[in-house]
Each structure stands twice: as C-alpha cells, then as structure tokens.
Amino acid sequence: RELGARARPTPPGSADAVRATVGVVLAYGAALVVAALVSWVIGAANDGIRSAGDTRAQLAVQAVIFAAGALLLVEGLRLSHHPREADPLAAAARERPLRPDLPSIAIVGVGAAALGLLIGPVVGALLPSLHDTAVPVDDLGVGLGVGADAGTVLVVAGLIPLGEELLFRGVLVGAWARAGRPGVAALVSAGLFGLAHVTVGPRAMVVMVLLGGLLAAAMLLARTLAAPVLAHALVNAVALVDGGLDDPVPLVVLVLTVLAATAVASGISRAVALPDPPVGTLER
Numbered sequence: 001r002e003l004g005a006r007a008r009p010t011p012p013g014s015a016d017a018v019r020a021t022v023g024v025v026l027a028y029g030a031a032l033v034v035a036a037l038v039s040w041v042i043g044a045a046n047d048g049i050r051s052a053g054d055t056r057a058q059l060a061v062q063a064v065i066f067a068a069g070a071l072l073l074v075e076g077l078r079l080s081h082h083p084r085e086a087d088p089l090a091a092a093a094r095e096r097p098l099r100p101d102l103p104s105i106a107i108v109g110v111g112a113a114a115l116g117l118l119i120g121p122v123v124g125a126l127l128p129s130l131h132d133t134a135v136p137v138d139d140l141g142v143g144l145g146v147g148a149d150a151g152t153v154l155v156v157a158g159l160i161p162l163g164e165e166l167l168f169r170g171v172l173v174g175a176w177a178r179a180g181r182p183g184v185a186a187l188v189s190a191g192l193f194g195l196a197h198v199t200v201g202p203r204a205m206v207v208m209v210l211l212g213g214l215l216a217a218a219m220l221l222a223r224t225l226a227a228p229v230l231a232h233a234l235v236n237a238v239a240l241v242d243g244g245l246d247d248p249v250p251l252v253v254l255v256l257t258v259l260a261a262t263a264v265a266s267g268i269s270r271a272v273a274l275p276d277p278p279v280g281t282l283e284r
Contacts, residue, residue, distance in 0.1 A: 013179050016077050020175035021188055023076075024167055027069030028196055031062040052141025052148065059140075060155045063163030070166035074271050077175065104222050105262065109230030112218040116235045119210045123203060132201025142244045149250035156240055158257040161232035162264060168193045168212060169219045169228045170272035177220065186216040211235070225272055229265035233258040 035058040042054045123130070140152045168189050176185030193212030197204045215228040237254050245251065 014181065017175040017179040017181065017184075020073055020077060020171050021192075023069070023073040024171055024192060027066065027073070027167060028192075030069065031065035034065060035059075035061045052139065052144060052152075055139045055141075056151055056155050060159055063155070063159035066163030066167040067159075070163075070171045071268075071271065073171050074174070101222070101224070105224060105226045105230060105266065108218050108222040108227040109262070110234065112214050112227065112231035113234035113238075116211050116214055116231060117238055119207050119214070123207050123210070127203070127206065130201075130203035130206060132203045133199075140243075142240060143246075146247055146249050149245055149247060150253045153240065153245070153250050153254045153257055156236045157233050157254055158261045161229050161236060162261050164193070164196075165215065165225060165229045165232055165265065166268065166272070168196070169215055170225050170268070173216050173219050174272040182220055186213050186220070189213070189216040224266060224269045226262050226266040226269060230258070230262040233261045 038061050039054055039058045042057060140156065142149060142152060172189040172192065173182075173185040176182065176188060190209050190212035193215075194205045194209030197208045215231055218227040218231055219225060221227070237258055240254065241251075245254065
C-alpha cells in the first residue's frame with residue numbers, strides 16, 4: 001500500500017504556485033538581461049545609434065525567453081507530480097484532451113480586448129498626472145516600410161502576446177488556479193504584469209495591472225490560454241493601427257498574425273490546462 005501511495009500522483013498545491021511565481025520572476029529577469037545584452041551588441045555594432053530594429057529585436061528575444069521559460073516551468077511542475085512519467089506534458093494531454101471552444105474563445109477574447117482598450121482612456125481621465133517615459137509603438141518606428149512594419153507586426157501582435165500570456169497567465173494563473181486560489185491567481189498575475197512594464201512609466205504600470213487582471217479573468221472564464229492571447233493580440237493590433245500602421249500588406253499580416261497566435265495558444269493550452277470545476281466528490 002505504501003508503494004502504491006508513493007506511485008500515485010500528488011495533487012498540486014500552494015507550494016507549487018509559489019515555486020511557479022518565483023520561476024516567473026526569474027524567467028522575466030533572465031529575459032531582461034539577455035535582451036539588454038542583445039540591444040548592447042546591436043548598438044555597439046551601429047556605433048551606439050539606437051534604431052527601431054533594436055527595439056524589435058529586444059522585444060522578440062524577451063518574448064522567446066518568456067515562452068521557453070513558461071514551458072520549462074510547466075513541465076517541471078508536472079514532472080514533480082508525475083515522477084514516473086517520461087513525458088508529463090504528453091500524459092497531461094492524454095488525460096484531459098482539450099477541444100477548442102471557438103465561440104467562447106472569440107466572445108471572451110474580443111470582449112476582454114474591448115474592455116482592455118477602455119482602460120487607458122479611463123486611467124488617463126482619472127489620473128491625468130501620470131505620464132510614461134517611453135512610448136513602445138513610437139520606438140518601434142511604425143511606417144518605415146513594408147518589411148519593417150511586417151516585422152513589427154509579427155513581434156508585437158504575435159510573439160509578445162504568446163510569450164507574455166504563457167508566462168503571466170499560463171504559468172501564474174494556471175498554477176494558482178490548480179491550487180484552488182483563482183483570486184490569488186488574478187492578483188499575482190496582474191501585479192507582476194504591471195511590474196514588468198515599470199521601465200515604460202507609471203501610467204503604463206497602472207494600465208497593465210488592470211489589463212493583467214482582465215486577461216487573467218479571461219483565462220479563468222474561457223479556461224483556455226487562447227482567450228487572453230486573442231485579447232492581448234487585439235489590443236496590440238489596435239495600438240499598431242493607431243500608431244500609424246496603414247499599409248495593406250502589413251495590415252493583412254496583422255490579421256493573420258492575430259489568428260495564428262490564437263491558434264498556437266489553443267494548442268499550447270494542453271500544457272497549461274486549468275483544472276475542472278470541483279464536483280463535490282472525494283476520491284476514495
């Protein structure tokens with residue numbers, strides 16, 4: 001009986017959620033360091049002159065590290081509860097196959113994006129003294145040409161939503177929700193998401209805290225990472241259009257990128273699936 005008890009997977013708890021939170025902070029710190037090094041190397045090669053391409057490269061590196069760190073954290077947490085399973089992510093997919101609920105993803109994602117677009121103007125009206133030190137879309141240089149704009153679209157509407165949502169919603173919300181603490185999931189995710197934008201300015205921090213809470217709610221409501229990724233991609237897409245993206249080719253790339261990011265997130269949701277709602281029965 002003792003051997004059987006040891007072989008049985010242990011349920012995730014708050015300790016796992018705390019480890020996931022620490023892992024997210026470390027992954028974010030690593031992304032900042034590596035992205036800063038990349039920016040320094042590019043700047044040194046260009047005699048210290050910073051360009052929009054530098055910003056795109058820096059954001060792309062951050063997004064890739066976010067995504068890689070998130071998947072490593074998720075696999076590590078699953079492995080700790082399935083020590084005899086060689087491929088814990090594949091086992092999780094077999095145990096709980098997910099079928100994308102496209103209407104729910106669309107409704108929740110578009111609804112969250114619509115509400116998210118209202119956050120900036122509301123914060124500006126209520127806190128007019130808050131100003132940012134940098135404007136990311138301006139730094140990206142939208143309107144520099146078809147190739148440059150298409151690259152900006154792929155990074156801002158594709159890699160960034162996937163990377164950030166995997167880390168801040170997939171890992172954080174997933175871990176705390178599996179521990180039975182959805183409220184903490186939303187608060188921790190929103191708080192760290194706001195701190196992640198501290199270099200942009202105080203206004204961005206407030207906006208991102210509120211947006212982070214909204215995206216966490218979207219994931220908890222739709223129970224799939226695809227909903228917050230769709231919302232995040234749409235918000236970034238509107239920012240790009242508002243920043244001057246108007247060429248037909250980049251606009252087509254923008255639409256395809258938003259759809260592709262949502263589809264990839266739907267597939268990745270197997271790895272960061274939220275638990276089923278409790279049914280009030282105990283396993284004997």
